Amino acid sequence: xxxxxxxxxxxxxxxxxxxxxxxxxxxxxxxxxxxxxxxxxxxxxxxxxxxxxxxxxxxxxxxxxxxxxxxxxxxxxxxxxxxxxxxxxxxxxxxxxxxxxxxxxxxxxxxxxxxxxxxxxxxxxxxxxxxxxxxxxxxxxxxxxxxxxxxxxxxxxxxxxxxxxxxxxxxxxxxxxxxxxxxxxxxxxxxxxxxxxxxxxxxxxxxxxxxxxxxxxxxxxxxxxxxxxxxxxxxxxxxxxxxxxxxxxxxxxxxxxxxxxxxxxxxxxxxxxxxxxxxxxxxxxxxxxxxxxxxxxxxxxxxxxxxxxxxxxxxxxxxxxxxxxxxxxxxxxxxxxxxxxxxxxxxxxxxxxxxxxxxxxxxxxxxxxxxxxxxxxxxxxxxxxxxxxxx
Ligand SMILES: Cc1ncc(COP(=O)(O)O)c(C=O)c1O
Numbered sequence: 001x002x003x004x005x006x007x008x009x010x011x012x013x014x015x016x017x018x019x020x021x022x023x024x025x026x027x028x029x030x031x032x033x034x035x036x037x038x039x040x041x042x043x044x045x046x047x048x049x050x051x052x053x054x055x056x057x058x059x060x061x062x063x064x065x066x067x068x069x070x071x072x073x074x075x076x077x078x079x080x081x082x083x084x085x086x087x088x089x090x091x092x093x094x095x096x097x098x099x100x101x102x103x104x105x106x107x108x109x110x111x112x113x114x115x116x117x118x119x120x121x122x123x124x125x126x127x128x129x130x131x132x133x134x135x136x137x138x139x140x141x142x143x144x145x146x147x148x149x150x151x152x153x154x155x156x157x158x159x160x161x162x163x164x165x166x167x168x169x170x171x172x173x174x175x176x177x178x179x180x181x182x183x184x185x186x187x188x189x190x191x192x193x194x195x196x197x198x199x200x201x202x203x204x205x206x207x208x209x210x211x212x213x214x215x216x217x218x219x220x221x222x223x224x225x226x227x228x229x230x231x232x233x234x235x236x237x238x239x240x241x242x243x244x245x246x247x248x249x250x251x252x253x254x255x256x257x258x259x260x261x262x263x264x265x266x267x268x269x270x271x272x273x274x275x276x277x278x279x280x281x282x283x284x285x286x287x288x289x290x291x292x293x294x295x296x297x298x299x300x301x302x303x304x305x306x307x308x309x310x311x312x313x314x315x316x317x318x319x320x321x322x323x324x325x326x327x328x329x330x331x332x333x334x335x336x337x338x339x340x341x342x343x344x345x346x347x348x349x350x351x352x353x354x355x356x357x358x359x360x361x362x363x364x365x366x367x368x369x370x371x372x373x374x375x376x377x378x379x380x381x382x383x384x385x386x387x388x389x390x391x
Contacts, residue, residue: 079268143328170335
């Protein structure tokens with residue numbers, strides 16, 4: 001059998017307009033938009049100077065392209081993709097459509113991003129469910145045990161398992177194949193926040209079978225803020241959207257017939273679209289960003305980031321910083337617990353003084369590069385860490 005390996009990705013710095021003095025290692029916070037995405041956004045603003053002509057089809061064509069691109073990225077049919085404004089909106093949409101009864105369990109991981117927590121707290125309260133949060137069992141390396149505990153927590157009375165794909169604080173990998181299989185075995189809804197991974201690592205909806213997968217556009221998709229995409233599986237086919245939009249109704253393409261009101265939604269996930277779905281600035285930007293990601297390919301983006309991070313990871317491990325085992329890191333970002341006694345404020349100041357942008361989350365340093373980074377960016381961070389004495 002012959003196998004073909006895709007050529008590795010070269011640095012794409014020239015496709016971006018990052019500040020030349022900045023070592024930007026913070027994609028997990030805000031992904032910079034490529035030049036072409038910026039240009040498409042400016043074109044979107046200009047287009048509305050004089051909306052002549054502005055055919056009604058334009059309200060649909062951009063959205064359909066965005067659905068098709070995201071569907072291709074996660075191996076899902078385009079009509080199962082909804083256009084959303086935020087992860088909280090997508091997760092709330094799914095959550096509000098999961099039937100819950102008293103005594104059932106909702107399973108989360110410790111320290112998930114709040115957009116995948118607050119709605120569950122509310123629903124647990126409203127329906128007298130048990131919110132079962134599986135805490136990290138200890139400092140890294142602990143992800144193997146953490147994932148084991150997660151599986152044990154998915155009991156027959158579990159109604160929902162709502163997880164990230166990659167933990168936002170430090171890039172810990174969650175074994176979605178195992179958790180999903182367990183969720184399906186007990187009939188629980190399986191809802192995934194892919195905001196810290198989709199775009200930078202491969203995701204296959206057919207293989208992992210989430211009931212919903214929600215991903216913001218502004219981080220690893222390198223798109224604009226206030227955009228988000230969601231896959232909704234069959235479980236949600238008859239659900240109730242958060243808002244009753246006109247454009248999400250069957251026949252909405254016929255602008256002359258809009259007051260022939262109907263209770264029927266457009267097929268697939270379009271019922272969950274945010275109002276004013278067709279945003280003529282943000283949607284073209286999102287499509288352009290998705291086109292860049294599809295061309296670069298998530299597997300190659302991950303390999304590029306993992307390669308950049310490998311020397312730093314080895315060095316911090318050698319210096320005794322607690323870091324998750326290789327097998328349990330998603331590869332595109334690195335989270336390392338800082339040595340005890342380090343003054344985070346001082347470290348933040350030193351990083352800023354040297355133009356190094358990375359996040360301090362709790363007691364962890366989170367380094368999240370992307371295809372615009374080069375070895376010299378990681379070197380600048382290493383220099384700060386080497387010269388910083390801690391207290
Ligand atoms: C895992 C994760 N989900 C979602 C978000 C953003 O959520 P929202 O779109 O609701 O603001 C973030 C932001 O840091 C995140 O890390």
